[in-house]
Amino acid sequence: MNEMNSAARTARAGTSADRDVIAVDRLSLTYGAKDTGVLALSDISFSIANGEFISIVGPSGCGKSTLLKILAGLLPPTEGQATLNGTAIRGARRDIGVVFQTPVLFPWRTVLGNVLLPADVQKLDKEKMRKRAMDLIRLVGLEGFENRYPRELSGGMQQRVGIIRALIHDPAILLMDEPFGALDAMTRETMNVELQRIWMESGKTILFITHSTSEAVYLADRVIVMTARPGKIGDVFKVDLPRPRPLEVMNTEAFGAYVKRIRVALNADGGLD
Amino acid sequence: MGSAKNFALRLLLIAAVLVVWEVLVRLTGVPEYILPAPLRIFTAMYNGIKTNVYPEHFMVTLTETLLGFLVGTILAFILGTIVALSRKVEYFLYPFIVMFQAMPKVALAPLIIVWFGLGLTSKVINAALVAFFPLMVNTIVGLRSAEEDRINLMRSLAASRTQIFFMLQLPNALPYIFAGLEIAMIFALIGAIVAEFVGAEKGLGMLIQAMNFNMDVAGQFSILLILSLLGLCLNGIVTLARRRLLFWETVNTGEETANSSEKGGKA
Numbered sequence: 104m105n106e107m108n109s110a111a112r113t114a115r116a117g118t119s120a121d122r123d124v125i126a127v128d129r130l131s132l133t134y135g136a137k138d139t140g141v142l143a144l145s146d147i148s149f150s151i152a153n154g155e156f157i158s159i160v161g162p163s164g165c166g167k168s169t170l171l172k173i174l175a176g177l178l179p180p181t182e183g184q185a186t187l188n189g190t191a192i193r194g195a196r197r198d199i200g201v202v203f204q205t206p207v208l209f210p211w212r213t214v215l216g217n218v219l220l221p222a223d224v225q226k227l228d229k230e231k232m233r234k235r236a237m238d239l240i241r242l243v244g245l246e247g248f249e250n251r252y253p254r255e256l257s258g259g260m261q262q263r264v265g266i267i268r269a270l271i272h273d274p275a276i277l278l279m280d281e282p283f284g285a286l287d288a289m290t291r292e293t294m295n296v297e298l299q300r301i302w303m304e305s306g307k308t309i310l311f312i313t314h315s316t317s318e319a320v321y322l323a324d325r326v327i328v329m330t331a332r333p334g335k336i337g338d339v340f341k342v343d344l345p346r347p348r349p350l351e352v353m354n355t356e357a358f359g360a361y362v363k364r365i366r367v368a369l370n371a372d373g374g375l376d
Numbered sequence: 377m378g379s380a381k382n383f384a385l386r387l388l389l390i391a392a393v394l395v396v397w398e399v400l401v402r403l404t405g406v407p408e409y410i411l412p413a414p415l416r417i418f419t420a421m422y423n424g425i426k427t428n429v430y431p432e433h434f435m436v437t438l439t440e441t442l443l444g445f446l447v448g449t450i451l452a453f454i455l456g457t458i459v460a461l462s463r464k465v466e467y468f469l470y471p472f473i474v475m476f477q478a479m480p481k482v483a484l485a486p487l488i489i490v491w492f493g494l495g496l497t498s499k500v501i502n503a504a505l506v507a508f509f510p511l512m513v514n515t516i517v518g519l520r521s522a523e524e525d526r527i528n529l530m531r532s533l534a535a536s537r538t539q540i541f542f543m544l545q546l547p548n549a550l551p552y553i554f555a556g557l558e559i560a561m562i563f564a565l566i567g568a569i570v571a572e573f574v575g576a577e578k579g580l581g582m583l584i585q586a587m588n589f590n591m592d593v594a595g596q597f598s599i600l601l602i603l604s605l606l607g608l609c610l611n612g613i614v615t616l617a618r619r620r621l622l623f624w625e626t627v628n629t630g631e632e633t634a635n636s637s638e639k640g641g642k643a
């Protein structure tokens with residue numbers, strides 16, 4: 104079943120225009136005044152197919168978070184546009200879940216309350232959401248902490264709360280900004296496996312920003328490399344590794360080759376920091 | 377810090393200060409109408425309690441203070457919220473706010489007595505006026521202090537403005553609002569007393585004034601003591617409410633350590 108699923112996915116990753124969920128068309132963004140401000144993104148175009156997993160890597164400050172904010176409808180582009188299912192993104196949408204670079208928890212809400220925030224905002228069925236929240240809390244190993252407050256959690260635990268909060272309302276599209284950056288290596292690998300599983304089971308479209316090339320390769324159908332300021336799309340690598348990918352895939356030659364090629368592309372551009 | 381030993385030391389220090397005061401007054405022979413000795417003050421207090429002069433005036437001042445606090449802070453919260461949420465309102469109100477903020481509000485007391493008479497109303501209005509600004513300013517700052525990331529999170533969920541206000545801005549502003557309330561409470565007491573100085577028929581401020589005319593300095597000191605105890609209690613009530621409402625701020629934060637030693641000071 105999973106095998107078929109992944110075969111279908113890889114086929115779809117070939118992107119036929121009408122299947123694109125997200126299309127970014129000659130997007131530019133300047134912070135501040137047009138001539139004196141910071142040009143963060145310059146002439147960016149790419150598209151994401153339905154159900155595709157895209158990783159974005161790039162040097163610090165190249166505009167990855169900026170791109171994510173535009174796609175989340177939090178920031179209007181200066182030029183060009185981003186469309187979601189054919190309509191321009193203007194303002195936030197309920198079918199998008201966002202994981203920010205920092206956990207962004209509300210200190211007056213418990214872990215459970217924070218996870219339920221999207222459900223509260225969107226007035227979803229309380230009992231159902233509560234059950235779902237508890238499942239997610241269990242999934243990321245925070246069982247027993249559901250009634251604790253954020254200040255009682257470690258940084259990594261807080262980040263896990265931020266991640267499952269984006270999943271609670273089951274959005275079709277997930278935008279994730281370095282979600283696992285604050286986690287230790289072990290938890291990070293577990294989370295990678297879980298994320299792959301969630302993605303394969305749910306058919307979500309995921310845009311995943313990361314600083315780790317191996318994480319990018321492990322998760323993605325395609326890895327987009329962005330270049331330093333002003334942010335542009337550099338190379339795009341299609342990752343043809345069978346799904347579901349076990350962690351051991353990271354030790355294979357094919358995997359290593361992908362990582363190497365992406366590193367080279369990054370280094371040609373000043374490298375990761 | 378709050379150990380029994382330290383607490384005993386604290387009491388000892390207070391006792392020492394009182395003894396030194398008593399001795400100095402006796403040795404130097406300062407006349408009582410300049411600086412009475414502690415024993416004289418306690419005697420005055422005792423006589424006052426025995427003849428039952430305090431309760432009536434105390435209740436008047438307390439009523440004025442609490443009503444002034446309520447009226448002032450409710451209006452301050454409403455106006456502060458409107459200003460915080462609307463740049464337009466802020467733009468037009470700004471000159472008035474700046475002018476009133478710079479003005480020492482107690483200077484209005486004589487006018488307010490002229491306009492509203494010697495009774496309760498003028499005291500409540502004066503207390504409300506003085507209590508108003510600290511809370512209004514803190515409400516504005518607090519409501520605007522929500523981190524951009526948090527606002528972005530709410531917006532990314534397609535939250536309405538009302539939801540952003542009640543689910544994020546308001547709880548986020550509560551620490552500021554309570555800090556404002558603590559100041560407003562003490563300010564309301566000041567406002568009530570000053571208005572009583574200017575013109576009143578009853579109240580602890582008016583009593584001080586009357587004793588001053590009679591050169592009863594020990595009596596005045598006894599009322600000062602009552603007033604500071606009243607101030608402490610009023611402040612303690614707000615602090616208590618804050619602890620209940622801002623449960624997420626307690627334990628394990630640096631602030632808490634500061635608070636607990638402060639609380640010890642009030643006990």
Ligand SMILES: Nc1ncnc2c1ncn2[C@@H]1O[C@H](COP(=O)(O)OP(=O)(O)OP(=O)(O)O)[C@@H](O)[C@H]1O
Binds near residue numbers: 135142163168204332
């Ligand atoms: N609100 C802002 N105002 C002005 N400039 C900004 C703002 N946010 C980001 N920038 C600038 O835009 C550029 C891109 O920032 P962005 O946060 O998108 O980078 P990033 O790729 O996510 O970096 P990192 O990997 O370190 O998170 C940076 O040079 C930054 O200085």
Ligand SMILES: [Mg+2]
Binds near residue numbers: 167168169204280
């Ligand atoms: Mg970033």
